[in-house]
Amino acid sequence: GVAPIAPGAFTDSQRTVCREQQQVRYAVTPVPGASGYTWSYTGMGATISGNGDTAVLIDFSAAATSGTLRVSAISNGACGTAPGPARELAITVNPLPAVTVTPGGNVTFCQGRSLALTAQGGTNRTYQWKQGTTNVGTNDPLYYATAAGSYSVIVTDNITQCTNTSAATNVSTDPSPGAAVTPAGPVTFCAGDTATLQALPAGAGLTYEWL
Numbered sequence: 684g685v686a687p688i689a690p691g692a693f694t695d696s697q698r699t700v701c702r703e704q705q706q707v708r709y710a711v712t713p714v715p716g717a718s719g720y721t722w723s724y725t726g727m728g729a730t731i732s733g734n735g736d737t738a739v740l741i742d743f744s745a746a747a748t749s750g751t752l753r754v755s756a757i758s759n760g761a762c763g764t765a766p767g768p769a770r771e772l773a774i775t776v777n778p779l780p781a782v783t784v785t786p787g788g789n790v791t792f793c794q795g796r797s798l799a800l801t802a803q804g805g806t807n808r809t810y811q812w813k814q815g816t817t818n819v820g821t822n823d824p825l826y827y828a829t830a831a832g833s834y835s836v837i838v839t840d841n842i843t844q845c846t847n848t849s850a851a852t853n854v855s856t857d858p859s860p861g862a863a864v865t866p867a868g869p870v871t872f873c874a875g876d877t878a879t880l881q882a883l884p885a886g887a888g889l890t891y892e893w894l
Contacts, residue, residue, distance in 0.1 A: 687715075702743055813836070
């Protein structure tokens, strides 16, 4: 077998990726006379799909590390498989930004009030708050939830552009009992007399404070 030359330069290939990034494409220009290509990665946690072609897809795991991607052209001849020299690409794998959400009180609160949710994700970060799948607040680590639902925040590292989503915080609301005052007589009366005021609703489990 005659070893072919090294594959051409990498095209459409990322030198910097994030952990848990999936289906990242790497490709080289073909080599004349090559019958296939062999790929390898010196780092940890990278799964290569499509080995044998000029392009592969790589899945980086949550524990992936930086390394060097290598690809060689091969030629099948009478003497067996002869790999040629490798083309190399250094890949930097960045960790995802850590993020936690801390409620500012009980996650069950009264209707008409709010609950402060604070994202703790470090410096040089941007934030996107979500209620379910709906965007509800942007670029602030503090968000006030005013309705029941499941809240999470997507944090982006401004340097690496890696993103991470917090665990969901579920909040619920209790209905307000309402409040009304009904006079039991005229509201204009003589000095020294009294007027009776009735608070509604009335019932067990309710307390009252007059102002």
